[in-house]
Amino acid sequence: DTGVSQNPRHKITKRGQNVTFRCDPISEHNRLYWYRQTLGQGPEFLTYFQNEAQLEKSRLLSDRFSAERPKGSFSTLEIQRTEQGDSAMYLCASSLGRGASPLHFGNGTRLTVT
């Protein structure tokens, strides 16, 4: 169990640029979740995958956000035309997806939009 890995750890970008983050889940986990966390708040659900299928996406999620998990392994989260309000920690988590299997989190990608 090498844990959930997220890259990059930090990303600074200018407003209007596109950014892409990667998440490598624990290998036998078939569920993968993306969350956003701002300072002093709990994680906010963005989307989740069961294998390669994106099963749910937050209604609050802008169309500028898209996520993929093409082969049911790693996942990418892309934000197009970034805005200053997108500055946050982006957390990825994976789980076995059986019943109430707990989430295992990566250390996150901190995005700063200037």
Place this chain on the structure above:
Amino acid sequence: AQSVTQLDSHVSVSEGTPVLLRCNYSSSYSPSLFWYVQHPNKGLQLLLKYTSAATLVKGINGFEAEFKKSETSFHLTKPSAHMSDAAEYFCVAYTGNQFYFGTGTSLTVIP
């Protein structure tokens, strides 16, 4: 709909004294419940989980939590706080393939 309420946004204790972090959930049926800890600039780490077995759940680092259905509570406790326990703590409920997070409790440990 599921919701999780962490009753204290900040808790401050002296090193060596007990810790109590309070969590209430609302659900028409008993969810699975978790406590996670988050240190600065890190992801969340699982402390313990309740999944309808024993109501008193023991976790890592000396933490434990008791599920009380009559009170819809799942409070986190530790007999003696250590400096390394200073962090943010999240109570989480799982129902219907979704995880519901509380807003977190920041624990400060005073030397």
